[in-house]
Amino acid sequence: MDYGKMVGDSFAYAKEGLVGKWVKWILLIISCIIFPLILGYMVRIFKGASPSPELENWGGMFIDGIKLFIVALIYAIPILILEFLAFGTALVSVMMTGDAAAMTTGLAGAGVIFLLFVIVAIVIGLILATAYVRFARTDSMGEAFNFNAIFAHIGRIGWVTYIIALIIMGIIVGIIEMICMLIPAVGGIILFIILPILVLFYTRYLTLLYESAGSA
Template sequence: MEFGKLVKDSLGYAKEGLVGKWINWILLIVSCIIFPFVLGYIMRIYRGASKAPELNEWGGMFIEGIKLFIVVLIYAIPIIIIELAVLGSTFITTMTLKTAGHENPAQMMNLIGGVLFGFIILVIVSIIIGLILATAVVRFARMNSFGEAFNFNAIFAHIGKIDFVSYLVALIIMVIIIGVIEVICMMIPYIGWLLLLIILPLLVLFEARYLTLLYESAGPV
């Protein structure tokens, strides 16, 4: 897999879709705030639009966005459950340490170890779900079926066609690029959040196109 080409194509797609088209840019900023709209727009990209789609048919876009949100939310349920358990354990551990002080070091280490173990499990589960979801959302858009979004045999088979190592590396590259941009923006005092909001449409188009190309790299479905 040519990772450089994947990044270049996705960046070019985002640039062509927004630079000089300031009305679309502004509308996408608003859509990012009212998230079902931007999710519906992303669905159009997942379906293989060769150029950034037009922003129109807002009612249909909103409904499509809600559907995609439901898929993502269902995938997030295990993460939410584990996260709540970790937060609960952290709270209990904190209260126990404040009450017990340093009377029982072994008990304190066990409590802290339990919290750390829960956090590690949370990270591992989040990564696994993220790997599956990256293909599931595009498959959902292409097949227009909730069942296909959770057809794990087909999803894993599709990832296998891409090659798992290449798939993993491609996703890591995407996460690093987006993460670095977001961190840089948030490090800018006072206006960092505003700058991030302004460039968010570029990141949205880049990520959606990137995942689409990654999905298509497996060949015809």
């Protein structure tokens, strides 16, 4: 897999879709606030639209965004449960100031739960990257949970190739966000303004990764 080409294509996609198209850029910034709209727009990109689609049929876009949000929320349930258990166990353990052994055991248990939380979060993150696109391509929320098909698709890409691609994407987005947040006073504002660029880059990148299974 040519990771550099995928990164370049994704940035070019975002640039072509937004630079010079200021009304569209502003509308996408607003859509980031009304989050089902930006999620619905992502669904259109996941479907394979190229160049980036225009903003139209707002009602349909909103509904698609709600569906994508529900998919993400269902996937997040195990993560939220483990996070709650880890925090709750740690909190109860700290409160056991009169029993050092119980507190130590409790904190150890919280650590194990937290480790499990990290592992589950990573696994779900790997699955979601394909589940999102699969949902968009099939227009079926059920297909976002068709694990046999999802794992088979990732297998055609190659698990190592797939994981490396996601790590590269995460590093790029993370560096951009970190640079913005290091800028005093206006960093957060700058990040919010360029958020549509990051959304288009991220969504296009996952789309290309999904489509690479055809030639993997």
